Amino acid sequence: MKMTGQDSLGTKRTLDVGGKTYTYFSLPEAQSAIGDISRLPVSLKVLLENVLRFEDGRTYKTDDAKALAEWLVKASSTREVPFRPSRILMQDFTGVPAVVDLAAMRDGILALGGDPDKVNPLIPVDLVIDHSVQVDASGTADSLEKNVEIEFERNGERYTFLRWGQTSFDNFGVVPPGTGICHQVNLEYISQNVWIAENDGETVAYPDTLFGTDSHTTMVNGLGVLGWGVGGIEAEAAMLGQPIAMLIPDVIGFRMTGKLTEGVTATDLVLTVTQMLRKKGVVGKFVEFFGPGLDHMPLADRATIANMAPEYGATCGFFPLDSVAIDYMRLTGRTEERIALAEAYTKAQGMWRDTTTPDPVFTDTLELDLSSVLPSIAGPKRPQDRVLLSDASSAFRTELTKSLGVPANDVGTRAKIAGRNYEITHGDVVIAAITSCTNTSNPYVLVAAGLVARKARALGLTARPWVKTSLAPGSQVVTEYLDKSGLSQDLDALGFQTVGYGCTTCIGNSGPLDDEIVDAIETNKLVAVSVLSGNRNFEGRVHPNVRANYLASPPLVVAYALLGTMNEDITTAPLGTGHDGKLVYLKDIWPTTAEINGIVGANLSREMFQERYSDVYKGPVQWQTLEVESGTKTYAWNDSSTYVRNPPYFEGMTMEPKPVTDITGARVLAVLGDSITTDHISPAGSIKKSSPAGEYLLQYQIQQKDFNSYGARRGNHEVMMRGTFANIRIKNEMAPGTEGGVTTYHPSGKVMPIYDAAMLYKAEGRPLVVFGGKEYGTGSSRDWAAKGTMLLGVKAVITESFERIHRSNLVGMGVLPLTFKDGMDRKTLGITGDETLDILGLETLSPRMDVTLVIHRADGTTDQVALLCRVDTLDEVAYYQHGGILHYVLREMAKAA
Known part of the structure; x- marks a missing residue:
């Protein structure tokens, strides 16, 4: 993928570091055209550089750069800008379904008459296998050895599929099992703070940015690397060259002073920060840390705070590069060449932090004296529910x-x-x-x-x-x-x-x-x-x-x-x-x-990191000896597989999308409460024998001990759609007194598993709607929470508010996210689940427009209310009109072929 645009603002410059010359796009030079940006938050400067570098007059425009500068006027904006990350990070729970989608897209583009080679990552993708090992054995000297053996027995089919992907896709590397957690591998090894790429004979230097298919991708913000979690759906589009349009976010400044007292840990600090920011309300916003408290805060502590951004609800929790981060890069084995480039580049761009740096302008700020932090824990159900350690027993x-x-x-x-x-x-x-x-x-x-x-x-x-x-x-x-x-x-x-x-x-x-x-x-x-x-x-x-x-x-x-x-x-x-x-x-x-x-x-020591990461892609002997068919453009799907199946997303797809129509005659599948997480919607843990997913596996003669987990079976849509809304603790208000994934099927009034009811409605040709409360979709960046919702036949989700990633994922799968207006909610509307619904106004869809919900009640009465459509950007309108972001990208690639 070409890494630079036409440079209409004339900001291209060169930087000499250690005898090498790098091309870069200068933020200080842009000021003559767009205005002073010296006190723009560093995280927004990274977005601005992205616009300057890719500016082409079409997708990236000079007005986008001006909008970022104008953000300083009100410290807020309603403008959207495009963003392309430098790279993608995946873990295997989210990575396997992403590679499944890429393999399915190769089949799909063939059906449209295109070239399968078009479906190929255009930017570097690292997939770290870290989510499949389970604690089957513990408390003994051979626990590690036993768990590794069981891991490969359970997941050999998945791992073989990933090895195929590693050999079949360009720019796609797999870090084998037993290496570490993706975020720690990212922090300690992959990230460079400043990325470089060869482009038209030049070596271009630019900020190391990333999307990750795990919400805790934000951990690397502790190293001054801007990245956040997205669903696999967005990540796939980004790796295929599709810029993601995003509203210029509010940036909350978090000022830190003082230092932690004796006996207080970084965990106590992060639980305190999480509680403060969740109370502040930072969903969909950037958080940027500043103040003298950072001067001696270890990088590891910063990474701990940055990691928890999903728990405090922010898109990211960013720490600008400074001497502490440079010391960490040296400790963890980065080359002196890349360390020198990171320091020189961030200083040249006004992205460096030290004791003399003026405080940026922020949308709002809050402050914490680190000496006030006390030992704490959080629970019993949410990360933000912090209690003092001394109060923990009484609170329990x-x-x-x-x-x-x-x-x-x-x-x-x-x-x-x-x-x-x-x-x-x-x-x-x-x-x-x-x-x-x-x-x-x-x-x-x-x-x-x-x-x-x-x-x-x-x-x-x-x-x-x-x-x-x-x-x-x-x-x-x-x-x-x-x-x-x-x-x-x-x-x-x-x-x-x-x-x-x-x-x-x-x-x-x-x-x-x-x-x-x-x-x-x-x-x-x-x-x-x-x-x-x-x-x-x-x-x-x-x-x-x-x-x-x-x-x-x-x-x-x-x-x-x-x-x-x-x-x-x-x-x-x-x-x-x-x-x-x-x-x-x-x-x-x-x-x-x-x-x-x-x-x-x-x-x-530095030597520890250099030695342990010297052969990071080798893996254990079990990985090395996996037999895999390599070099094939398309995957040979196995119809009897219970781990990897060809998903139905592109079946019957044509070059032109069907026109968007109103949703009419819809039934309610579930009425849910507040703080419904992606774990509630798409669990990652164990599969119950009596569940629809368990019954499906039993049909394939899979014994219960070999069920593995929902997370491990995300490459099989048949398992995952049966597991949607199947969390054992989810409560559907349509079936009072129950717990678990059940609903009331109407008009019969029979209580049954949500999957079973959805299939009955599907046979009738009925669209479905889900109602929720506040903070719907909190938690992990789990694309299956959106994919499963779509595959069950849900056309719209109506809530009081959405968490950022899940809302985006719903749009990416062609499901309409809608929110109540004017203090209204499912309770004030008296929603019981026996209603029939129409959602009108979709034929002229535009960002954040009002649509009309018509409620046909069982007693024959009818009500109409206005809802806010949370399709937020023009790009998202296009994705929805095409039936999802992958459909949009696939059609674009097929046209280009």
Whole structure:
């Protein structure tokens, strides 16, 4: 793909660094034409550079550059601008369906008379296989080896498909299983801050930017690399050269002062930031951090904060490049050439931050004195629900009878574990997992966990026998410095053996609990607890038998494994009895900042990163020996496969799209409440035997033990559409008193699985509508939440508000996102689910227009209300008119052929 446009503003310049000459598009030079942009937020300067570099008078216009400069007038804008990222990052849960789509598009373009080679990534794509390893084995020396073996047994077909993609598509690299979590690999190895490409005989330097098919792509913003999570749908379009139109966002400045006090971790900081920003309301906005508190904040802490942007709702949480980031680039093995370029380029562009940098102009600001941060955890259901560590036990007891629904008379229920000499009760911790990209990228909190384990081990403490413990490092470098410092032995002794390198418990790959513990939980309806160092604790995500989930720092994960319960105040209760018969408390085993920094400084080196990433694409022997047919332009689909199937998106597609018409005679499939996450809509975890997806797999003679997870089967649309709205904790108001993916089929009034009802409506030719509340679609950038919705026959989703990525994904799949106006919602309208609906005005669709909802009630009355159509941009109008973004791109490629 050509990396530069026509440069109408004359901003092309050269930069000499280390004896090499680079072409770049100068922001200071643009000021004579567009106005002063010196105090534009750095994150918006990155968008401006993108416009200057690609300006062609058609898609990218000089007016787009002027609009970004004019943003400073009101620190806000209603203007949209195009954006092309430098590269794409994927993980395998989202990557497999994306590669499936690309393979299907090759078949589709053939049917339209085009060339399959046109369907090929035009920018670099890195897919890191990190989401498939599960904690089947834990607490033993051979846990890692066993889990790797099981991983390849389960996923050999998927991995073979990805190997095919690696050999068949250009610009497509696969980082094999067992390397690390995609965001940590991205932070430690792939990202360069300034990207370079050869273009018409010139070496062009430009900001390293990316889209990622995982919402926590934002982690790399800690390194001054602008990137955010998109659905696989948007990512596929971007990799095929399609610019994404976006409204110029509001930018919230977050000023930090002071520094963290003794005993407070980066996790405590990020939970505080998450709560503050979620309260502020930053959905769809950029957040940019500034202030003297950054002067000595480690890059790892910045990355921890940036990682959690989806939890505080922002598109990204950005930290401009400075000397701290340069030091991190050097530590992690970047070449001196690229380090020098990053510093010289950002200084030349006015993107560098230091103590003399004037504060940018922001839409709004908020401030945090780091010294005010206190030890915290978040739960039991949402990342933003922070509680002080000292209040955690009392807060849990309150939640137990409220949001967790335990009758007051049952709070004291205890259950004897068969064959064991202990009991469990509500609030006991059954999973303690050091997992997820958020914290396993941060050596300070991981070393702190190791020191807690060391001190506890020395005093004779052990984890409680009902707690499943695990450690899933984010990269092999973590094991290197834990081994070198001897902390691995201490963690192993407490049951925190390494179980795999990937996103395990946080994504729902927590593996099985002991049957006896599951029986006790289910028989007595106990609210069991997990404590994990992750970023997601939504209902039904971590484990189907664990209803209360708390996010905590890695050292607190170890401490809760020792205490074994949420019922006691961990800050004052004894964690256990030591060798000497004395009670041991948290303060006795908590490390000092000096101890942590000393071990990090002595045991983490540049050479570790260089060695571990020297052969990053090689993979374990199981990966190397996969047999794959290479070099074929189209994939040989296997109709008996239960992992990889040719999706039906392009069946019957013609060169010209059908005209958009109104939606009439629609039935309601589901009426849902607030904070419906993409986990609720499209779960990633285990597949129930009695579910439509389980029944489908049984038809293929797949035993339940081999069901794997929804996440692992995202390459099979038959499984995924059956799993849509199938989360075990989702509540459909159409079927009061139920939990799980069921609905009431009308007009018969029969309650049945949502998939079954959707298929009955499909047979009738009935379009479907889903109603929701506030923050519909929060959570992971999960394109299957939109794909599955579409495949069920849903034509529109009507809510009070949408989370950014899911709204975009719905449009990308040809599903209409609509929001209520004027304080109206499903309750004020009296929606029960037995209505028939018309949505009118679609034939003249334009961005953010009003449409009319006509409600035909069962009693024969009719109401009309105006709804806001959340097709936000002209490009999105085009995507919707074509039936989805992939259809639009495919037709454009076929025309070009």
